[in-house]
């Protein structure tokens with residue numbers, strides 16, 4: 001009789017090892033909790049890396065998806081489907097400024113669409129058109145003006161794993177072994193207005209792209225002053241201001257838009273989303289402003305129409321099934337007042353974590369339910385960790401043993417990214433688990 005292979009054996013033999021996985025084999029979930037194959041329960045404070053915004057198997061989402069599964073799953077983008085149109089309208093309303101949406105499948109793919117938008121703008125447009133009283137008056141088209149192809153991104157940023165994504169990302173570790181990089185990306189220090197000024201002024205710069213709260217980089221919010229400076233500089237130079245809201249958008253910071261939590265008066269020219277947008281179903285999207293653009297050809301047209309028919313696409317983007325799910329997720333966030341919950345629970349978590357006054361914690365920071373717990377710089381040496389074992393990974397493993405899922409970031413940061421409907425009792429339980437793990441560390 002042959003025994004069927006274990007889950008770990010299946011992965012060892014058949015799954016390409018791009019991920020360093022933790023030895024946790026998850027089988028089911030409900031609300032903020034998941035259970036492994038042996039029935040062991042965990043409190044899920046990672047939510048699939050900021051994806052499962054309503055936790056697991058929210059009954060309204062399950063019901064809506066069941067209904068859509070029985071109606072229409074996929075059609076291709078050769079045809080019109082109601083859920084995609086409705087979701088596009090919902091997202092434009094969320095941004096709160098006129099524009100249009102393109103749907104894709106992931107964050108990296110959404111960002112690719114932003115890089116392509118930037119290329120189109122730099123190759124085919126002179127810049128933003130002049131407006132008077134909200135109406136485009138056009139300017140003088142200059143077909144011979146130098147092309148602009150440079151995209152500025154931030155040190156420590158993360159924009160995805162495609163070739164464009166790793167070139168855009170401001171971290172060397174994602175690039176190693178994949179050289180040469182896609183041309184045209186320059187990285188500057190995050191939150192440094194002088195460097196931004198120089199970079200926007202440099203000839204050939206066409207776009208500035210940033211995460212309003214750096215997620216993979218370790219939970220670092222951009223300052224309001226920086227966002228306002230970026231907007232003013234980009235306007236002055238007819239440069240696109242692009243926000244990557246893949247991790248911080250759609251509720252995580254306690255507002256629909258991450259930038260609204262930081263500087264609500266600033267509006268980008270385009271935004272990318274993924275992760276929490278559909279609460280766990282694979283969906284990415286971009287919003288592009290309808291701001292008028294002066295084309296080299298003399299025409300004036302909205303920025304959101306630059307990616308015209310035949311210029312971009314994807315087979316699966318915006319299927320009726322996934323769009324129906326995303327619409328339901330966004331409605332639940334509104335109906336259950338989860339933006340407010342994210343703000344309140346985030347504040348409560350930060351206060352409770354700071355109150356621990358643990359010598360092992362250097363800093364607790366965060367915005368809404370995007371929390372970073374930075375471990376002490378000497379954590380590794382005082383705990384005599386094995387060579388090569390990052391303190392963040394060590395702690396995440398200890399927390400797994402204690403029944404709490406969290407996400408490491410770099411060598412010293414733990415991220416808490418719980419579902420937006422997390423309850424006070426669950427926040428307190430997570431703090432208790434962390435506190436008892438810290439108290440039992442075999443360290444001096």
Ligand SMILES: Cc1ncc(COP(=O)(O)O)c(C=O)c1O
Nearest residue numbers: 106107108158159160246247274
């Ligand atoms: C800010 C940001 N942008 C882009 C991405 C890439 O998204 P995806 O993994 O869906 O391609 C991520 C993923 O962590 C992210 O945090």
